Amino acid sequence: MTVTPLGIPRRLLEFTIDDEKTRVPEGSTLLDACRAAGKDIPTLCHGDTLTPKSTCRICVVEVEGSRTLVPACSRKAEPGMAVRTDTARVRHSRRIVLELLASSTDLSTTPKAAEWIKKYEAKPDRFGPDAARPGEGPRVDNDLYVRDYGKCVLCYKCVDACGEQWQNSFAISVCGRGFDARIAVEHDGPLAESACVYCGNCIEVCPTGALSFRSEFDMRAAGTWDESAQTATATVCAHCEVGCTLTLHVQDNEIVKVTSPHDNPVTHGNLCNKGRFGHQHVQNRD
């Protein structure tokens, strides 16, 4: 039997977005409200299954009476608020955030980054050829996944997914401070010596492709990665009796990546090591 959770009925709040009246259930964020009203708000560090840390600041909007802009992803809607999503001030901050990010990070595998850079007329090259970049190469230290921190925007999603919000493995954390901050396991060592259980739930939430399947990383390097040629097959993991939902991404009759739907009310897109990576037997054709 499928049960649709109804929850406690919530009061509706009324406020305005871009001068238009809107009503959302109490507890909604401004991002929820803006999206419900059909506004296009870019987000990077926001994850549909995680509590936002509001680190990227690309979703900022203007709230009347607020000295600074506010991140739509974490600010809760309040009755009587006047929210503006596309003022010059908002566009300016989004443009600069994109310029700062693109000048310090490789956004080539970040979905929509190129589109936003065009939309907000960002010019990441303006900081000159000497603009500092963390300058990290990909870390390939195991067969299952790759950590390419040159593509990392420090959104904290992998840390939250690995830690108290989902996996409770606490294998990674942010270390260092400021521009030198990095995602690392203890003592910044290799994954194999860490508390990592290879569930890959960090890959599931990574918004930039900094964390990727080894298969994807190798195929990108070989120039054979082609998302348009991939199919997605929904199935159920057969490793144990829990029966998590899997989405198998297949290219040329090979499973190249495994994800899980985030709207599954039990697993919320999380899998274990077997579900995420244990699919080679399917392809054993001998």
Place this chain on the structure above:
Amino acid sequence: MDLHFGAGGPTDDERAAVDELLGPPTSSWEGADRRDADLRWARGGRAARGRRHLLLPGLHAINDRVGWISAGALTYLCRRLTVPPAEAYGVATFYAMFSVEPRPATVLRVCTDLACAAAGASDLCAGIESRLGRGVQVERSACLGLCERAPAALAIKAGDPVRTAVSAPATVQEAVLAASSPDSAPEEPSPTTAVPQAGDPSLTLLRRVGVVDPSSLDDYRAHGGYAALRRAFELGPAGVIREVTDSGLVGRGGAAFPTGRTWQAVASQPDHPHHLVCNANESEPGAFKDRVIMEGDPYALVEAMTVAAYAIGAHRGHLYLRGEYSRAAHRMQHAVDQARARGLLGDDILGRGHAFDIEIRRGAGAYVCGEETALFRSLEGHRGEPREKPPFPGETGLFGRPTVANNVETLVNVLPILAMGAPAYAMIGTERSTGPKLFCVSGSVDRPGVYELPFGATLGEVLRLAGVRDGLRAVLLGGAAGSFVGPDELDIPLTFEGTREAGATLGSGVVMAFDDTVPLPRLLLRIAEFFRAESCGLCVPCRVGTVRQEEALHRIGERTGAAAADDIALLREVGRAMRDASACGLGQNAWNAVESAVDRLGMYG
């Protein structure tokens, strides 16, 4: 939580340092030898995880004993506190005073920040480096809060116990002596030397500095101490809050929020326990007033915290004291111990049934921990990163409970409010900025130090009092997060509204004077370096913006006019985004000083 600990244990020294803080381990789950009983009972859960807040003191214990934090020591501390090693590593690498790489036992931190830079810190540094061998690590440091005695150096020699020595004003010879044998270095001058007005009967906040013996509770009481607490008990909690509200007291840490309102908000919260936090992480370049109060009149802060706790219904107070302030920490600890021994802290203060105690927590070198939500995270044993507000601390603060976080100066103002009554206190100063205010005056003046003046005194009056030297080129108001004003603006009234109207900021009361011998572009670059180094890295505008700001100032160098115009435009755009979109005050104010130098002083024009 299934924690994974790597191989490798602590050395005997490291284990002893941790055990001295936490006591010996009670089971193999905490790192003791394994017994059969341990296999039948896993000690974990909430009680074990609830000791996370001891992580920062634990890191201090190891660092103080050995000078750095090894992988084995960190692992042992993690076992003792049930903390994931990756997170502990993230915390240890967050603070400037810790190192996870081996280093010599002695670290000499030479301040190269604004006041010290103007007093020749770079020559001092070079001289020290040429004299000291490999046994001492010399580090160029952000402001050490010793601006009245610039240039300053702080030596920390790890051991049992850890020893520190301050050399200020430092010469190469004295700094080398402090680093090579901290025990035989001359004692620091009395805090009275930082208060040129000491002994002046018109003083309110500073009246006891230099007059009382800071180690003597009796002397404090003989000079009017603990009269305010007795008055508070007469008034009752609601009465105290009413007095504070009516006095018009606003926070002196920089945000200028009405203190009575925050107290009322917490006092009326049904959620318990309530917490009191005293923010003594004074790290704004140019600020040293809190240090002078804690060194010169420590019981005043103990009494003020007791009054505040009584008013808001808190039974625990946390004094978050800047890690570099070693003398202040000793004096405060002594004062707290004495007060506890005499029944002025504890379960039944003065026999009035109110229970309150103060715990002193040392910071470890992070300016951002002056931001209240970052300070809470730091106290809780996490990286000192700020979080989004709302919810505000009055609702969700330390350990998720309603919390009042006040600066040292704000709290000690409560004593005269109760002593003289709110109406008399509100008569001091101006209508919207009431009471006395402390100013930290340093730089190009003959008598640098902390000055107390009623709100409303002009910038020129403060500078004349301190003996400003000829050839004044610029004054930095409010510290690195504040703004420059020119020598033609000395009639700015030093009130919250007056500075705001003038487009400047009072901040925490920093007044730094620079004469025309100081190269301003070099100062701006130092400010930019400061923000780059102190950004916590949480949000993009600040993490990358502070770097791009520093790079642009490097590129500009000494250039002016059209040659600098492109980079000035770029600075303006990045600065605007930092101000609008950064997560906390650090990033929001990181561009203030540069902007004011361009717009008010006409730099690079």
